[in-house]
Amino acid sequence: MIRYYIKTSRDSKLREIKNIVRGCWIYIVNPEKKEIDKMVKKLGVSRDFITDPLDENERSRIEVDGDNIFIVFRIPHYVNKKILTMPLGIIITKSYFVTVSINKNVILDDFLKEKVKGFYTTKKTRFLLQIFARVNKYYISYLHEVERMVKDIEKGLAYSFKNEKIISLLELEKILVYFNTSVISNGNVMERIFRGNIIRLYEEDQDLLEDIIIENKQAIEMINIYTNILTSSMDAYASIISNNLNVIMKFLTSVTIIISIPTMIASFYGMNVSLPFQNNSNAFLITLFLSLILSGVMAYIFRKKEWL
Structure with a gap:
């Protein structure tokens, strides 16, 4: 699926358009082969820029190809009552801002529903930083959800004689491992953008990115704390069950x-x-x-x- 959206400083709302225009946001979700071929030809980018984010195991990274910048970010994803992570591809060209993902996700949904203030498709650098900030927000939000799930499991553990609850805690520990890997790799991408000359950053953008990097580090600290608590809890509750x-x-x-x-x-x-x-x-x-x-x-x- 491919959709085109635009919102300039003169627009009050995000508008869906039928054709590609300069400054638009190209929203790609699980594209078919013919759609990929169309975008590769239209954007003049490497085919890998569109296909790589469709690989669920793709790691966070940033590449520069001439005037085109390609970024893969790992984002949290809630599906079938499970918290997972998935890749989000971002392509920035001179004229367009492109996002590529396997599935629809809450990060981009917030932009489509205009929940993000000061969002304009024509301001590509600011749009990118706003996505980074939104990713951090949902990682922290899902970490609180993991904490709530742990507390729910803990309520019945004191009198439990089965291993089911320990297995549930192991599943939550696995989520934290995925989160930790994703958040660290995302942070490396942010740091590279902040230190390098990959993307032109104005002073306000630099301040915003610095705040986003700090939030990313806070998320890493939260993950480490929850992982340590979870590991200690599992050991304690295994002894309780025994x-x-x-x-x-x-x-x-x-x-x-x-x-x-x-x-x-x-x-x-x-x-x-x-x-x-x-x-x-x-x-x-x-x-x-x-x-x-x-x-x-x-x-x-x-x-x-x-x-x-």
Whole structure:
């Protein structure tokens, strides 16, 4: 799918247009082969600039090819109740601003819905920095979501006897690993833009990019903190689950021993040998009473040892 949008300083709203014009935003999502061929010819860029962001495993990087700048950024992506990361390709030419992605995503949706103030397709450098800022915003937002999910899992862990919750924590740890890799590689791209002469930055742009880099580093620190907390929690809760199972085993063992006493006494009186009280008319009541006393004594002992 390919759409064309434009918004200049004279426009009050983002407008969708039918044809490419100078200063427009070319919005590409999961393009077909013929659409890729069309864009390569129209933009005069390498075919890899459009196909690389369609690879889910593509890493963040920046390339310069003549007057064209190609950037791949890893962005957070929420799909089917799972938090993932995906590549977002950005191509900046003299005349156009191009975005390429496998799927629609919240980052670009915010621009389409005009949730970003001061957004103009004609201001390509500012548009790029605003995308960077939005990416940081959603990484931090999803990190808070991960924190909430951890707390929800923790609520039932204290009395859990299964490994399901530990597995859920492992899934969250995997998300943090992906986030960490993506945010660090994104930061490297930002740093290269800030230090180099790849993109012309005005003083306001430099200040904005510096703030964005600081936010990126804050996100990395948050990821490291959450990862350490999650790792410690998993170790602690693995011990809790093991301890809960030990408590259950102690309880079942104690109950088995207590129940075995009446069974053992009854089995003795089933033998064809001389036994105490065998000629007494109250032999059944005596053995029953004896079984209850012995079982009660054992239950008291186990209770004192906190096995019951």
